[in-house]
Amino acid sequence: MVSTPLHILVITGSARRGRLSDRVSSFVMQRLARLEGVTAQLADLAAIALPVMEERLGRVDPPPPGLVELGTAIERADAIVIVSPEYNHGYPGVLKNALDYFLPQFKRTPVALVTVSGGGHGGVIAWSQLVPVLVYMGAFVLPQTVAVSKVQDSFAPDGTALEPAYEKRVDGMLAELVWLAGRVRG
Template sequence: MYIPILIGSLRRGRNTPRLAHFLHRRLAAVDGVETDLFDPKEMNLPVLEERLAYLDDPPAALVRFGAAIDRAAGVVITTPEYNSGYPAALKNLIDALGPEWRRKPIAIAAHSVGAFGGKSALQALRPVLTNLGAVPIPATMTVPHIDKAFSETGDALDEAFEGRADRFLGELVWYAQALAAAGEVTNGSS
């Protein structure tokens, strides 16, 4: 089962990769899961001019991203909170696709350097994903004081995060399996 992870920030000196790398390692250790990291810094996409499906000359990174979301059984999105929302870089990635998101269970992990752990970013993201026909799962992860919670290479500085992350990712795997089974029963119709 393929479950890619998105890094939702492009900022210089960004903290989001701390959380993304941590979750990537936990997810890679789950039996039967293949994962991957999508980083907008490496993808270097222009600000949206048109969605992938309508481009004659899409950038290779966008083609690869579209194919990855299309074949994904689920997706993990890591996002910081910017002004009570989530970064434009993340919206740019989301809007670049359309039908590829449909029926994908999505696990949102948010963070901030403050005490609330990116809760407002998480709430702002849900209706956007729902609008695309994706399924943001009930389980979420919020990380306050991200700079003190994980090292730059994504090691948890408090081991309680390991259990929290495994429960959070376990929920996503459950939804991914359930929706994949439902898809086989209905043969993708309707």
């Protein structure tokens, strides 16, 4: 029996002009493409450009462009990878703004976090702030995480890892995410 592939959504949580976190999202997409039994989709918050949240999906009429599609993508996903930079010892407002449009869509959804910084500590403070938000929203936050330091030196513009250790780290995290998504799907 051939089972339906697990579908994984990768969300890029940086909308900055000249951003570098999109390199990491590209890398995650490339590693997902190597996995059998997995399909992947990228949601780029820069491209969706949601306005400041006035009400959640389902309560805002008409919904802003892209909101329904993003909500459907989240609901459809068996698991989600959020790639987030660290801004001012937190995660970006554009990501919080997007998350706040949703609540039930994240319930019982496995979520892996990849944090990104230009400095040496890999955005771990952004990670520490994202975890309680996602737990509140009912997501199953994966304990395994990847913290990308010095992103400008670690990844090429096309998403190639210049620091090979990230292949093992991301592959390990994705393996755990796929396992959890399979268990949750049952």
